[in-house]
Amino acid sequence: MKRALPHGRASRRPTSAEVAALAGVSRTTVSLVLNDRGGELGISAETRARVADAAARLSYQPSHAARSLRRWRTNVIALLLYTLDSFYNAEIIGAAHAAALERGYSLNIMSAKFDEVQRRAYSLLSGGVADGVIVAAPPADFAADLKKLAENGMPIVVMQHHSPDPALQAVRVDLERGGYVATRHLIDLGHRRIAHIGSASQRLLKRRERSDGYLQALQDAGIAADPRLIAMAEPSLAGGFSAMQELLAQDERPSAVFVYSDQMAVGALHALRKHGVRVPEEMAVVGFDGIALGGFVTPELTTVDYSRADIGRLAVEAVISRLEGEAEPLREQVLPVRLLVRESCGGVRTVSDGEGA
DSSP, X not given: OOOOOOTXXXXXXXXXXXXXXXXXXXXXXXHHHHTTOTXXXXXXXXXXXXXXXXXXXXXXXXXXXXXXXXXXXXXXXXXXXXXXXXXXXXXXXXHHHHHHHHTTOEEEEEEOOSHHHHHHHHHHHHTTSOSEEEEESOOHHHHHHHHHHHHTTOOEXXXXXXXXXXXXXXXXXXXXXXXXXXXXXXXXXXXXXXXXXXXXXXXXXXXXXXXXXXXXXXXXTTOOOOGGGEEEEOSSHHHHHHHHHHHHXXXXXXXXXXXXXXXXXXXXXXXXXXXXXXXXXXXXXXXXXXXXXXXXXXXXXXXXXXXXXXXXXXXXXXXHHHXXXXXXXXXXXXXXXXXXXXSTTOSOOEEEOSTTO
């Protein structure tokens, strides 16, 4: 049974005593849980979850600056990802981990896919489990919580997308340019009925750069966008497979498709193979992300490539620069893209920086 929220707290900062009262535990337990020491000291998972939920409901946020004065740093950087089940994220995690170790920091990897997990992640971060945070493409509601942490002195870096707030730095890829270059390449190969498989997770974001680039390329070529040629699915192998099944069920099939990610594109290729559709003769396919897997499928996948390692490295360096009082990093660092043409689109093998498209 949930306890009622304390009265009259709207005009002042909530306290750990109020968190303890709401959760039905002691202040010591609150301190241990929010400092990520509950597990090692035998506090049950149910109690830890109750404390995290109470802290989130009260918007309890210990001062990061004051906490730093009371104790040494954790020398931990938290990395929050939408999903851990991704070839793409594996490369970023590896580079971020190496960059952190080189500077004497550890990396704490957390998944923040669902609202409840996001609230708990925020509570734990507020409690001091990390000195800085890197978060991948936060939805608007979670970005507001991250801004609170930033205002309390914690370095926050948004990764992969535009920063949702001026208080948060960003390390991102020029995704819209990538979507434009991929689609323009298919247009230049003579395709006019070009489909797009997008990620359903984009509904969480204010911007939808890959899709925006696709639509802009069609517009510039005088091709009317057809909503029936846009299929959205979860960003996974299975999602790409199901989206391609949807496109193939249409009376008039597309002749080419630009896919949100390489992982989804591999799933799409599997669907095409099961339906006996030859690639690229009957369907040209272009993916996005340049992951290694794309070079080991048949046909080899044409993709929009960029340095995943640079994303992880630059994000870590931006956090540490703030922590160590070094030169202030740029508010937004944008990585360029390049088109890596392989077999799946039917074009001539080449690598282009995309500037001419």
